[in-house]
Amino acid sequence: MTVDIAAKRRTAPRRIWQTTLYHGGMLLICCIFLLPFYWMAISAFKNNAEIFANPVAWFPDPIRWESVGALFSRDDFPVLQQFVNSCFYAGTVALAVCFSCSLAAYSFGCLRWRGRNLVFGLTVCALLLPGIVTFLPVYLGWSAVGLTGTYVPLIAPFFLGDAFFIFMLRQFFLGVPRELMDAARLDGASEFRIWWQIVLPQVRTALVIVGLFAIVYTWNEFFGPLIYLQDREDFPLSLGLFTFQSTRAREWSLSMSGALFTALPMVILFLLTQRLFQRGLTTTGLK
Amino acid sequence: MGAVTLEGVRKLFGTLEVIKGIDLTIADRELVVFVGPSGCGKSTLLRMIAGLEDVDYGTITIAGRDVTEAAPATRGVAMVFQNYALYPHMTAYDNLAYGLRRAGLPRADIDQRVRDTARMLQITDLLARRPKAMSGGQRQRVAIGRAIVRQPQVFLFDEPLSNLDASLRVEMRSQIARLHRELAATMIFVTHDQVEAMTLADRIVVLNGGRVEQVGRPREVYHAPANLFVAGFIGSPAMNLLPARAEAGALVLALGPRLDWPRIDQNGPARPQGPVTLGLRPDRLALAAPGQGAFGGEVVLAEHLGDGSVLHIRTDAATTLTVKVTGDVVARVGDKVGLTADLRGACLFGPDGNLMFTA
Numbered sequence: 052m053t054v055d056i057a058a059k060r061r062t063a064p065r066r067i068w069q070t071t072l073y074h075g076g077m078l079l080i081c082c083i084f085l086l087p088f089y090w091m092a093i094s095a096f097k098n099n100a101e102i103f104a105n106p107v108a109w110f111p112d113p114i115r116w117e118s119v120g121a122l123f124s125r126d127d128f129p130v131l132q133q134f135v136n137s138c139f140y141a142g143t144v145a146l147a148v149c150f151s152c153s154l155a156a157y158s159f160g161c162l163r164w165r166g167r168n169l170v171f172g173l174t175v176c177a178l179l180l181p182g183i184v185t186f187l188p189v190y191l192g193w194s195a196v197g198l199t200g201t202y203v204p205l206i207a208p209f210f211l212g213d214a215f216f217i218f219m220l221r222q223f224f225l226g227v228p229r230e231l232m233d234a235a236r237l238d239g240a241s242e243f244r245i246w247w248q249i250v251l252p253q254v255r256t257a258l259v260i261v262g263l264f265a266i267v268y269t270w271n272e273f274f275g276p277l278i279y280l281q282d283r284e285d286f287p288l289s290l291g292l293f294t295f296q297s298t299r300a301r302e303w304s305l306s307m308s309g310a311l312f313t314a315l316p317m318v319i320l321f322l323l324t325q326r327l328f329q330r331g332l333t334t335t336g337l338k
Numbered sequence: 339m340g341a342v343t344l345e346g347v348r349k350l351f352g353t354l355e356v357i358k359g360i361d362l363t364i365a366d367r368e369l370v371v372f373v374g375p376s377g378c379g380k381s382t383l384l385r386m387i388a389g390l391e392d393v394d395y396g397t398i399t400i401a402g403r404d405v406t407e408a409a410p411a412t413r414g415v416a417m418v419f420q421n422y423a424l425y426p427h428m429t430a431y432d433n434l435a436y437g438l439r440r441a442g443l444p445r446a447d448i449d450q451r452v453r454d455t456a457r458m459l460q461i462t463d464l465l466a467r468r469p470k471a472m473s474g475g476q477r478q479r480v481a482i483g484r485a486i487v488r489q490p491q492v493f494l495f496d497e498p499l500s501n502l503d504a505s506l507r508v509e510m511r512s513q514i515a516r517l518h519r520e521l522a523a524t525m526i527f528v529t530h531d532q533v534e535a536m537t538l539a540d541r542i543v544v545l546n547g548g549r550v551e552q553v554g555r556p557r558e559v560y561h562a563p564a565n566l567f568v569a570g571f572i573g574s575p576a577m578n579l580l581p582a583r584a585e586a587g588a589l590v591l592a593l594g595p596r597l598d599w600p601r602i603d604q605n606g607p608a609r610p611q612g613p614v615t616l617g618l619r620p621d622r623l624a625l626a627a628p629g630q631g632a633f634g635g636e637v638v639l640a641e642h643l644g645d646g647s648v649l650h651i652r653t654d655a656a657t658t659l660t661v662k663v664t665g666d667v668v669a670r671v672g673d674k675v676g677l678t679a680d681l682r683g684a685c686l687f688g689p690d691g692n693l694m695f696t697a
Contacts, residue, residue, distance in 0.1 A: 230423035233390050234484075238437030239411035252427040 088314070094307035095119060102303050118304035122312060125305075127298065130312060132284055133291035140202060140276075140287050141269040145262040147209035152216040153224075153258060157246045159217065160224030161232055171221070177214040182274070190278060204279045205272075209265075216261050223257035224250065260327050263320065270317055288313045340414070340491035340524035341366045342387060346396035349382060349548075356382055358548040359396070364541075366401075369518050369525040371535040374545035375571065380528045383545070384494050387526065388417050401491050411440070416485035417494040420501060422477045424469040430456075430480045431465040434487045441488075455487040458520075459513075475506045482514070486521065495527040499534060511537060532574055536560065544568050561683060566691040569617045575648050575660045577685070578618045584610035589686075591616065593655040595632040599681055601697065610688060617685035620648065620662040625669065626676035633677040635659065637669050651675060 094102050095118060096111040122130055158164075159171045193204040227250055235245045251258065276290040286294065292309045299305065321328060342364040349357035357379050364370045372380040385391040387398055389410035397406045405413045416437075424433050431452055438448040456462040459479045469477055478498060485493055495514070499507045515538055518525055529535055535542050536556045544551040544559060544567075551571075552564035563569035569577045581592040589597045597616075603609065628634065638658065639650035649661045649669050661677065669675065684697040 228421060228423065230419040230421055231425065233385075233388075233410075234417070234419065234423040234425070235436075236390065237388060237410045237415070237417055238488075239440035240436075244440075249425060 091307050091310050091314070094304060095311045097304060099301070099303050102307075115304070118302075118308045121305055122308045125295075127283075128291060128295040128305075128309060129284060130288070130291065130309060133286050133288045134312070136285060137270055137287040137289070140205065140272075141266040143202075143206050144209045144269040145265040147206060148213055148216050148265040149258050149262050151210050151212040152220050152261065153251060153254070154246065155212045155217045156220035156224045157250055160221040161227065161229070161246075161250060162242070174212075174214050175218055178218070186278070193279070199279050200281050200285070201279075202285075205275050213265075216265065219264075220254070220257055220261055223254045227253045256327065256330070259324070260330060263324055263327060266320065267317055340401050341399075342492055342524060342526070343399040344383075344387075344396065345399070347383070347386065347393055347398060348395035349379075349386060349391060350394050356548050357386070360548075360550055362543065362550065362553065364524060364526065366524055367522050369515075369527065369538060369540045370543060371527045371529060371539035371541075372543050372545055373529060373532065373535045373572075374551075376530065378545040379548040380530075380545050381496055384417075384496055384526060384528050387413075387492070388415050388494050389413050390417075411437075414491040415494055416488045416490035416492075417496065418478075418481050418485050418498045420497040422469070422481040422501075424477055424481055424484070426469050429466055429468055430461065430472070430483075433469075433480060434465075434484050437484065437488050451487050451489075455483045458486070459483045474502050475510065478502060478510055479513075482517070486517070491524065493521075493523055493525040495525065497528055497530070499529070500531070507534075514538065532572060542572075544571065546571070562693060562696050563617070563685060564693055566615060566617075566687050569685060569687070569693075573619060575620045575662060578620060578623070578659050579687075580616045580618065580657070580659075582614050582616045584614050584686075589614070589616055593633060593653055593657055597632065597679060597681060599684075599686075599697065601695065602686070610686065610694060612689040614689065614694070615687040615691070617687060618679060618681075619683060620660040622680045622683060623659060623661045624678050624680065625649075625661065625663060625667060626678050628674040628676050631676035631678040633659070633679075635675060635677065637671050637673045637675060640669055640671055649675075651677065653677075 093109070093111050096114045096116070097108070098115055098117075101108060101111065101115075122128070155174070159167060159174075189204075189208075190199070193199055198204055231249055231253070232245050235249045240248065270287075271289055272287070273289045273293065276287050277293075280286055280290065283291065283294065288309075292306075292313050295309060296306050342362075344360050344362045347357060347360045348355065360383065372383060374380050382391060386393050387400075389405065389408060393406050397404055399405065400413055400415065424430075425436065428436065434452045434455060435448050438451060443451075452465070453462070456465055459482060461476065461479050461483055464472060464476055464480060469480070472480065478501075481498070498514075499510050502510060511534060514525075514527075518538075527534070527538060539556050541553060542556055542559045543553050544564075546567050552559055552568045554562075554564075559568060559572050563572060563577070566579060570579060582589045583592075584590075584602050585596075587598060587600050587602055589599050589602065591597065624631075633651075633653050635651040635653040637649050638652045641648040641650075643665075645665050647663050647665065647667065647669065649663060651659050651661055653659060659677065663669070681697045686694045686696070688694045
């Protein structure tokens with residue numbers, strides 16, 4: 052029997068309606084979520100009068116580059132220095148998290164020891180504690196050792212692990228075949244070497260995901276830097292932008308340029324790695 | 339030398355005892371196969387010998403050295419895993435060399451050993467490939483190579499052929515047998531495949547519920563199973579086990595027929611008391627015309643294997659018997675048949691389930 056390839060494949064009518072409705076709905080939700088970001092982006096290229104004009108101009112006409120240029124020449128908003136600070140802060144935290152949390156996750160996911168599940172349960176319980184609860188004693192501790200005003204209190208705790216990332220990495224570590232580790236033990240590798248040379252290469256994707264999550268979290272972190280840092284030159288972008296906006300409330304165009312400059316690295320990062328982000332979200336059951 | 343001795347070895351997972359006191363001696367250069375149903379503890383026992391599971395009670399000795407507390411790498415053993423366990427991010431060369439590097443061997447020695455092993459297993463062409471670029475059989479050869487290259491005293495195989503297709507399994511089986519001859523090393527092989535056990539083993543260890551049911555040469559285990567469990571487990575299709583009562587010079591089966599068996603002597607040493615069980619291999623039953631022979635019944639299932647057929651026959655007493663017939667015997671489901679029994683090679687099990695004697 053031959054098939055007429057010119058014949059149109061039958062599609063159930065209900066499926067067409069469902070697809071149209073689904074994509075239409077999703078498009079509407081996307082627009083709602085993107086609207087503030089679009090407003091911020093176009094406002095960076097307008098002056099104050101154009102920003103508050105009625106009716107709203109949905110595209111800047113003319114496109115004004117003045118505030119974008121001014122962003123990098125202001126003494127009260129050292130945006131490039133703060134960008135470097137943010138990169139250092141986010142990068143170091145990402146490395147710290149990947150190192151410490153993967154070690155803890157290896158122990159919870161790949162090693163058998165008495166009380167393992169209890170300790171893991173207690174670790175996960177730490178997720179239930181809001182940061183504000185432990186903030187004061189922790190701050191007093193860092194203050195006592197004279198390290199406030201530096202990045203040490205913001206970064207050092209991540210070298211001791213983070214409950215969320217430990218939980219996330221453990222899920223990936225559980226998927227590594229036990230036989231690989233057994234083979235390495237028979238080959239004479241120590242547990243540290245097994246973690247480093249055998250297991251970590253199997254969960255590279257997970258490490259990248261955890262690193263990305265840590266970068267995004269740290270890039271947007273506001274409360275910690277606000278508490279521990281005092282000098283504008285030391286601020287990360289999130290805090291620097293807030294400080295600028297609170298002191299120069301009328302310079303809307305410049306504020307929007309700063310906000311755009313702060314948000315853009317994360318948007319680019321997300322666009323480049325969105326598959327990994329999605330995988331991370333589905334693995335942890337977050338949304 | 340690579341003799342392995344287990345004395346009173348026990349293993350508990352929590353309160354569940356999975357290995358219940360095993361005493362076993364495996365001679366140097368012997369190939370011993372552990373067989374048993376799923377969950378009987380054969381893989382756990384192998385892992386205990388490898389040092390991958392702790393021994394809760396008893397001792398394990400390899401080559402005269404107590405290794406019960408020793409680390410896996412210092413026991414002089416190498417293991418081949420069911421799923422190969424090749425390091426996916428390393429080439430075959432690096433997989434083979436990894437253990438040697440950990441042992442601190444000079445680079446030239448490592449290269450020499452890896453290439454010698456690759457030549458022996460004909461995997462030289464694969465040395466630059468990663469596992470994902472190899473077929474199942476190639477991966478298995480690399481996994482065996484990784485064990486050989488360390489020159490251990492004892493090789494441990496944990497169901498290494500179960501992931502291969504039937505023809506490749508036969509090929510690898512013969513390769514392992516060849517390696518055993520060439521390397522002259524002690525090998526312990528875990529399988530649930532009776533054909534592998536029967537063809538490879540110098541001796542078979544039948545395990546059940548964490549205990550050793552029988553240790554013996556393959557023919558011995560097949561022809562003189564120590565008890566009802568071994569009789570039912572070894573052999574495919576399984577032995578027919580028929581409840582019976584012993585009389586002088588004969589057996590009266592619960593199915594009805596009376597079979598003459600002169601060896602049964604009610605006054606002699608082989609004097610069965612109480613209910614006994616007759617064990618008959620399926621090839622010791624033969625078809626006869628309906629109404630003739632010791633039993634009668636109906637064919638309820640016919641499995642045609644090409645060179646022969648296995649018939650499942652429900653007897654008039656509602657017991658199902660398995661009969662192995664040659665390929666030229668034609669029988670269909672629903673056919674009424676008679677059955678004759680040849681008691682040569684039959685086994686008689688006493689009331690405690692242990693073998694009393696064979697015909």
